[in-house]
Amino acid sequence: MTHAADTPRPTRFAPSPPLLGTIAAPGDKSISHRAIILAGLAIGTSRISGLLDSGDVAATIGAMRAMGARIEQDGDDWVVQGVGVGGLMQPASALDMGNSGTSARLLMGLVASHAISATFIGDASLSRRPMARVAGPLADMGAAIDVAPGTRLPLSVRGIAPAIPLAYRLPIASAQVKSALLLAGLNTPGATRVIEPVATRDHSERMLAAFGADIAVETDGDGVRTIILTGRRDLSPCDLTVPGDISSAAFPIVAALLVPESRVTVTGVGINPRRAGLLRVLGEMGGDIVLANQRDVGGEPVADITASHSALHGTDIAADLASDMIDEFPILFVAASMAHGHTVARGLGELRHKEADRLGAMAAALAACGASARIDGDDMIIDGSGGAPLPGGATIAANHDHRIAMSMAVAGLVSRDGVTIDDMASVATSFPSFVPLIERLQAGA
Structure with a gap:
């Protein structure tokens, strides 16, 4: 070659x-994103080993740093000092998502239930990808979302606290939309419910439980899953391997x-x-x-x-x-x-x-x-x-x-x-x- x-x-x-x-x-890219985000919301210090060292995960790290989390590399590990649920700071400039659709969609959900505003930008490829599936239900929770034509980046989210708890049935199977809504639910009073007619990857549910979130999963006789997250609960720090x-x-x-x-x-x-x-x-x-x-x-x-x-x-x-x-x-x-x-x-x-x-x-x-x-x-x-x-x-x-x-x-x-x-x-x-x-x-x- x-x-x-x-x-x-x-x-x-x-x-x-x-x-x-x-x-x-x-390291698993999906899990790496979620580990950085949840560690950044926990009260205390988390240590993460095996984190994917890539451009996509770097976009999430940069955004969480911009909103107040302290994130440092220690040899092969990453050490994260969280700000607490509800403690995100106003970023000083636009959050650059690079080519990472996962970063953009998950962080849109995170910002939506905090009293801050954030502008999301990305490279030419990411700026062609639609964000409507996330933007719609987040707007239903009370966030104000200003988007480019076609519901694409650049995009601004003005969060609201308290947000409105939502019961949302996914029209199309999407772990990213599910995860964005659960992240929004963390700082939302009451229960946020995401209903999955078709099960998707459950990394978010597993990791939210590991960080001490109040989360439960119910499955009916037809296999439809309902994820129930009760918000405004503190997250505990976690040492984990990706x-x-x-x-x-x-x-x-x-x-x-x-x-x-x-x-x-x-x-x-x-x-x-x-x-x-x-x-x-x-x-x-x-x-x-x-x-x-x-x-x-x-x-x-x-x-x-x-x-x-x-x-x-x-x-x-x-x-x-x-x-x-x-x-x-x-x-x-x-x-x-x-x-x-x-x-x-x-x-x-x-x-x-x-x-x-x-x-x-x-x-x-x-x-x-x-x-x-x-x-x-x-x-x-x-x-x-x-x-x-x-x-x-x-x-x-x-x-x-x-x-x-x-x-x-x-x-x-x-x-x-x-x-x-x-x-x-x-x-x-x-x-x-x-x-x-x-x-x-x-x-x-």
């Missing part, structure tokens, strides 16, 4: 030798399944049931994936995952699985393009609203590399190569999307003529060590 020294950083991923070795995944991010581990795992003679172990990976859909699907496709040393870390289930080269076969992925692996579909599409037979992934409209239109961008990228991929409504349909290398030879536009960049990098490893990614800079938002890690595995590290 070679890449230019300056940004943009085009990088060519050539056909790979076997990938061999044991590595650790970077598990490895399964969304990042997905790339070396799939690469090991596809590159002949490979065997890779990724240690300390979070396997939260609402995040592990990719592992279930890859197993159904015939992937040789073994989970070992299963344990609990910081309230989250964790395991060491070993993936070995496998002959995959196509599968049919139901729409109700989408929320359990929404971030992993780009790399799953690459796996499907190398499988024997036909894969259909259904109900993927949410992929159109990520950093890029991941549905359209991945269909175009795979087609440019010689794979058979097409879209039918919100479904992706892929006819696999039967294990034969993809032709490759293309230069792929990553569209400032880290998951597109890394997914097509893996496609390059199993291609005949290699694949060039036009710019790998976006990978710094979630997996800064991706390229050197792949090089280590190629060297048998």
Whole structure:
């Protein structure tokens, strides 16, 4: 692999030798955001180990510092002195979210129930992403929200204290909207209720409980979850370890399944049931994936995952699985393009609203590399190569999307003529060590 020294950083991923070795995944991005925010609201000092060191998490750290939390790095750990629920300070300038939609949406919720105002800005990619799903219910709680046309950044939130407790039924499954409302509920008197017809990742519920929030979850006979948070309760400081991010581990795992003679172990990976859909699907496709040393870390289930080269076969992925692996579909599409037979992934409209239109961008990228991929409504349909290398030879536009960049990098490893990614800079938002890690595995590290 070679890449230019300056940004943009085009990088060519050539056909790979076997990938061999044991590595650790970077810290879970979703959990890292929530750990910094809740530690910043606790009364006292929290210590966080395993925090993801990336551009996205840096945006959350910068915003919480701007609103009064003291956050310092101590070796590999982060030490956070919180301000207490209700204690956020008025930021002196706009909060720059960079490329982090998670930072923007969660912090909008946090600000909404405090008597402060904040302006949220972001890069060109983030400024194209809609914020209406969060802005609407926060306005119902009493926050005043001034948005750019299309309900996009730049965006200003003028919080209100006390806010109005809300009972909100999610029209579309979204862990970010749920989490934003729960964060708003922390400084809201009474009970804030979020109703989930389709369960989403529950990192927020687990971590709120760990910090001592008054939170309960009820599930009815139809599987509908209601999360009930009673606000204006102090949070206690917490020492916690962030598990490895399964969304990042997905790339070396799939690469090991596809590159002949490979065997890779990724240690300390979070396997939260609402995040592990990719592992279930890859197993159904015939992937040789073994989970070992299963344990609990910081309230989250964790395991060491070993993936070995496998002959995959196509599968049919139901729409109700989408929320359990929404971030992993780009790399799953690459796996499907190398499988024997036909894969259909259904109900993927949410992929159109990520950093890029991941549905359209991945269909175009795979087609440019010689794979058979097409879209039918919100479904992706892929006819696999039967294990034969993809032709490759293309230069792929990553569209400032880290998951597109890394997914097509893996496609390059199993291609005949290699694949060039036009710019790998976006990978710094979630997996800064991706390229050197792949090089280590190629060297048998």
